[in-house]
Amino acid sequence: MLHDVSGPTPPRRLLPPKHSGLISAAWNMVISNTDQGVIILDAKDSIVYVNPAAARIEGISVYDSKATDKISASGKIRKIIQSDKERFRVSLRVKNDDSPRIFDVTLSTLYNKSGRQQGKVVVLNDSTEYIRLEQELEKNSIYDRLTGIYSKNYFMEQGKKEMDRLWRGDQSSLSVIMTDIDNFELINYNYGTDTGQRVLKTFAALGSNCIRVYDTFGRLDEDRFAIILPNTKLEDAIVVAGRITDEVRKTTVPTSDEDSISFSVSHGVASSRSLTSFHQGFERLYEIAKDYLNQSKDRGGNQVTFF
Known part of the structure; x- marks a missing residue:
């Protein structure tokens, strides 16, 4: 049964011997009351302590076993504590909260005086509200701060302006390409958020080089992008999506540990011929492209789906 685990004395072997009583008292006060989740592991990666903030995260179970706290980890938490990455971002669920939250994870190794590893400390910082604020600021700006292309807003x-031009007869067709970077969460997890950001900026640069100056290229979400192609038939939009895919296949991105990785993308392509009436606005074309993108991802990614 899950219960309050605040206030345990930290293992003495993880603290310097001098002033250990003072450090222990300060440790209890700070660690037990912080909003950051803290997990302490021994040399065998077994959990010896979690603070109350960490105990609220799904995948961590704390229960009584003969009057001794017993702690187990499952799912993403188990992968986190076994990771060899020092910093990365991951989506986790908090107990009694229906929506997943975004955590920035820092993993540090603890050594004794002889340099032998004694354990690890995992700190999970809930960055959900900070990210939400960033997204709110993005709504009021023209350009995406990370990639330099247009913001979703x-x-x-x-898109609405181009749709108005279409219905007025100022252009004959309108197409939208919606794109996701495949397995982007795994890229962040395996190689760190710095590498993930390099992937995003690399893709934005590649996409910009594959379109015309009057096309509109925007970042919609963390790893989702889209292009508005005025006066472009479906067949020509498919060619553009294929051109972007080919450029991505030829590209590698440096990682934080002086290695490099490749990545792939999935596309959904829709054109104005999919619309059935003048009453259907740009939002409808946007949703059609999104549906086709989801079909590409459901079939394994690295492909183009269109109508």
Whole structure:
């Protein structure tokens, strides 16, 4: 049964011997009351302590076993504590909260005076509200701060303008390409968020080089992008999506440990011929492209789906 695990004395072997009583008292006060989740592991990666904030995360179970706290980990938590990465970002669920939350994870190794590893400390910082604030600020800007291409808000405004031009007869067709970077969460997890950001910026640069100056290229979400192609038939939009895919296949991105990785993308392509009436606006074309993108991802990614 899950219960409050605040206030245990930390293992003495993880503390310097001098002033250990003072350090222990400070440790209890700070670690037990922080909003950051803290997990302490021994040399065999067994959990010896979790603070209350960490105990609220799904995948961590604390229960009584003969008056001794017993702690187990499963799912993503088990993968986190076994990771060899020092910093990465991951989506986790908190107990009694329906929505997943985004955590920045820092993993540090503990050594004794002789340099022998004694354990690890995992700190999980809930960055959900910070990310939400960043996204809110992005809504009020024209450009995406990370990639330099258009923000979602500006992209949607341009889409509505292009749809108005279509219905007025100022252009004959309108197409949208929606794109996801395949397995982006795994890239962040395996190689760190710095590498993930390099992947995003690399893709934004590649995509920009594959389109015309009057096309609108925007970042919609963390790893989701889209392009508005005025006066472009479906067949021509498919060619553009294929061109972007080919450029991605030829590209590698440096990682934080002086290695490099490749990545792939999935596309959904929709054109105005999919619309059935003048009453259907840009949002409908956007949703059709999104549906086709999801079909590409459901079939394993690294492909283009269209109508």
